Amino acid sequence: MSKVDSEKAFLKNYNIHDFDVPLTSVDMAIFTVRDAQLQVLLVKRAQHPAMGQWALPGGFIDLKHDKTLSDTARRKLLEKTGIDTPYLEQVETFGSKARDPRGWSVTVAYLALIASEDISLSRDESSEEVTWVPVNKVKKPYKLAFDHGKILGICHERLKNKVQYTSLPVNLLPTEFTLTELQQTFETVLGNSVEKKSFRRRILVADILEETGEMKSGSNRPAKLYRVKPDSRTHFFARTIEGPR
Amino acid sequence: MSKVDSEKAFLKNYNIHDFDVPLTSVDMAIFTVRDAQLQVLLVKRAQHPAMGQWALPGGFIDLKHDKTLSDTARRKLLEKTGIDTPYLEQVETFGSKARDPRGWSVTVAYLALIASEDISLSRDESSEEVTWVPVNKVKKPYKLAFDHGKILGICHERLKNKVQYTSLPVNLLPTEFTLTELQQTFETVLGNSVEKKSFRRRILVADILEETGEMKSGSNRPAKLYRVKPDSRTHFFARTIEGPR
DNA sequence: GTAATAGTGTCTATAAGACACTATTGA
DNA sequence: TCAATAGTGTCTTATAGACACTATTAC
Known part of the structure; x- marks a missing residue:
């Protein structure tokens, strides 16, 4: 056989x-x-x-x-x-x-x-x-x-860790958002504040977003709206974001 | 009921x-x-x-x-x-x-x-x-x-990635080793060379090794032998190792 | 004008890369 | 002495944090 x-x-x-x-x-x-x-x-x-x-x-x-x-x-x-x-x-x-x-x-x-x-x-x-x-x-x-309590804990840990060195939180926002909204989302997941200038530099240099051309006009100075560039995958940064020293 | x-x-x-x-x-x-x-x-x-x-x-x-x-x-x-x-x-x-x-x-x-x-x-x-x-x-x-070819590929990827920001390769060596041996192990896994001074600084500052007190005498200047500190877990660096620019 | 939020300029701090230098051994 | 490897000094580079500053809107 x-x-x-x-x-x-x-x-x-x-x-x-x-x-x-x-x-x-x-x-x-x-x-x-x-x-x-x-x-x-x-x-x-x-x-x-x-x-x-x-x-x-x-x-x-x-x-x-x-x-x-x-x-x-x-x-x-x-x-x-x-x-x-x-x-x-x-x-x-x-x-x-x-x-x-x-x-x-x-x-x-x-x-x-x-x-x-x-x-x-x-x-x-x-x-x-x-x-x-x-x-x-x-x-x-x-x-x-x-x-499931343990499983949730481990998933939450994974999320918090990855947010320190990736662009994951863009997935928690609608397709169009302002940099301030994105920063607040990072802060919510990380559980600490993030310095505005560092944050914007980091995100913009990563080159994963594009301007929609529209503005979001709230009660004060309007903010540029961004979207994730087409086909862009999760960005991995070489350094972690660290929060206040 | x-x-x-x-x-x-x-x-x-x-x-x-x-x-x-x-x-x-x-x-x-x-x-x-x-x-x-x-x-x-x-x-x-x-x-x-x-x-x-x-x-x-x-x-x-x-x-x-x-x-x-x-x-x-x-x-x-x-x-x-x-x-x-x-x-x-x-x-x-x-x-x-x-x-x-x-x-x-x-x-x-x-x-x-x-x-x-x-x-x-x-x-x-x-x-x-x-x-x-x-x-x-x-x-x-x-x-x-x-x-299994795909599974091996993904495990190998995971290993290479993690070696960029952790101390994992200590697990590929016997309990006592020199810094040069550790560096060579990193290089083997990463597939590229690593700058000696940067490497030693990074490892020593991480404070995960201790000297055994012994030396490894090969053919030339003897090298200090190190071991992993007791109870020390895998160290995570805040920055990745990057190899030659 | 003021309040409020968007966005920038620029200094400092940290850790990695580059690379030349010194140190210690065997033969 | 020299060859070979261990180990150091120190300059440059890259990117994060701090923080004060300017810009643009509604009222």
């Missing part, structure tokens, strides 16, 4: 249910900035286990319809928020015997960033409650199910 | 085999520096599928004995190399319908760094061939099974 034929025979007799495999799911930390606060999307679980508890949105891979893991993540995000082209980044995978009462389970955690303007919450058919919660308030009233 | 009782009833009737779940495994890119080259450990697959092809070491989670995902990774590393306290970092999880002929599968990729001095290859009972291959030569003679 040739090698190819023997592999065919092997696969014909292969049955995944002959083996004990862990449950595998995807969970998401979907962040946005609203009311000058970093907020995360939580759902109230409508089903067992942990029914009635708050948790990160997520669920199992749909083996029929999802082609890749990120398809699962994008599908979940679309179900909860109606958004289909977010900034999406895989953060870490958590697997253990103990994290889910149903047995050995693995969950792949994703982080998504969206502009709060874009959101229409819960086009979801399952009647779960869905809500935004400021990340810093997730402890007391919103103790999370399973190990 | 109380909420707790109904959850108990739910779990009692829960059977993981009622659902289609993906195959879930762990794969590892185990790196070392030998002969001034970054090398990676490959195994020749002794079983279907992809029998006879070279691949990253890895395998399924042992639901009975592994408590967490990293237990699986550590177990695989120990089987192949006899090493049980490596630098271990989870890199990324790959999941898709297409990556394994057995069906929808998910693999969690880990990166390990070990000192080549520590290795006694293949205490493994399974009669797989195990070998070190320079990372840059993995293409032609060692076309890897499944999507």
